[in-house]
Amino acid sequence: MYDAIVIGAGVMGSATAYYLAKAGARTLVLEQFSRGHTFGSSHGDNRIIRLIYEKQFYTELMKHAYAEWREAEKESGKDLLFTTGSVVIGQEGHEYLHDMGVSLDAAGVESEWWDQRQLADRFPQFRIEDGVDALWQKDTGFLYASACVLTYLQLAETHGAEVRENTPITEINWQGTHPQVIAKGERFQGKKVIVTAGAWTGQILSELNLPLTVTRQQVVYYRPTDASLFQRGKFPIFLDVTWDEVLYGFPVFGREGVKIARHGMGQPVSPDTCDRTPDPDYIEHLRSFLRERIPDAAGEALFAQVCLYTETPDEDFIIDTHPDCANLVLATGFSGHGFKFASLVGRMLSEMALEGTTGFDISPFQLARFEQ
Ligand SMILES: Cc1cc2nc3c(=O)[nH]c(=O)nc-3n(C[C@H](O)[C@H](O)[C@H](O)COP(=O)(O)OP(=O)(O)OC[C@H]3O[C@@H](n4cnc5c(N)ncnc54)[C@H](O)[C@@H]3O)c2cc1C
Structure with missing residues (x-):
């Protein structure tokens, strides 16, 4: 037994x-x-790893999760967690950013609010308009x-x-x-x-x-005009809520191109019969976002992949x-x-x-x- x-x-x-x-x-x-x-x-x-959460209990649990990932790296001798910092971009006073800021403060996690000029100084890859803010948190990164x-x-x-x-x-x-x-x-x-x-x-x-509810999700990699602009250290993880959806992306890692996706809003599917071919409309939708927000990353789609969420209410x-x-x-x-x-x-x-x-x-x- x-x-x-x-x-x-x-x-x-x-x-x-x-x-x-x-x-x-x-x-x-x-x-x-x-x-x-x-x-x-x-x-x-x-996958993004972050302390930033609207619900503080997740931030508290993440403090332990970071330590456990580092332990796995130590024991295996492999690099699994890469810190890049992140910006969460949204309209001034947006509830999502506001709640994240409150939760980080309550959890004693450092963060910074940046306006259009400060974001442009630090990461000129982004184009944001007046009235849009960015919440910066340095510990965000991604897991391989x-x-x-x-x-x-x-x-x-x-x-x-x-x-x-x-x-x-x-x-x-x-x-x-x-x-x-x-x-x-x-x-x-x-x-x-x-x-x-x-x-x-x-x-x-x-x-x-x-x-x-099992839903179908898609991630897409786009060719940048200049890949050096999107390397780790030059470009952060980002989440953007200005289009009434949560769009997020990564610095270049693992394969060619800048990886972007929409969080959620996928169609309900069965894991056994789900269509694994990405949708051209979705790929074009994300590209139109990039043209507006990160024009240097809005080249041709190089690769796309389907993945499943298992969602609770x-x-x-x-x-x-x-x-x-x-x-x-x-x-x-x-x-x-x-x-x-x-x-x-x-x-x-x-x-x-x-x-x-x-x-x-x-x-x-x-x-x-x-x-x-
Ligand atoms: C596109 C996308 C982006 C995401 N981005 C992030 C992110 O940035 N940050 C983040 O924290 N999370 C992210 N997630 C969520 C995260 O990836 C998932 O929550 C996590 O991978 C779930 O892992 P799991 O082990 O529960 O499920 P799975 O990885 O699906 O593992 C379940 C396993 O069970 C096996 N199994 C099922 N039935 C049987 C059976 N009958 N017999 C034997 N084996 C069986 C399956 O084959 C599978 O291998 C993302 C998810 C997707 C799809």
């Missing part, structure tokens, strides 16, 4: 397996595809996403975890003393089972009727124990902003599985909130 069986080797499951195995637990990871696949939510070159997943899996294996790829689980029998997982006709027993199955979690735990995560089975822990609904927390979520889930509880505050993530 395994001490813990982890279902799904996206960033959450991989990180969880690492903490479990490091704590000495006999750990099995079951992944339906091969490691590093591109059908879920954790693939690609980078696909490397994070592979690194956590490798570390987990180094600590003794067994990782089975191309092994879709079809059933969890949790009614007995110890949960049983069935995959490819084989039966695996674990003292604890941790479900980190991303967009597939609703299907796997169908008895819970989880309030999850309040966009807060679900991290909890199954209401009818204390031996089954689940973490899902990361709503397009969970990657940066994976280093901490892995630790939380491992503690919940091995000790029955975690010292971190997961009260905002309880399933019971949807019952009211």
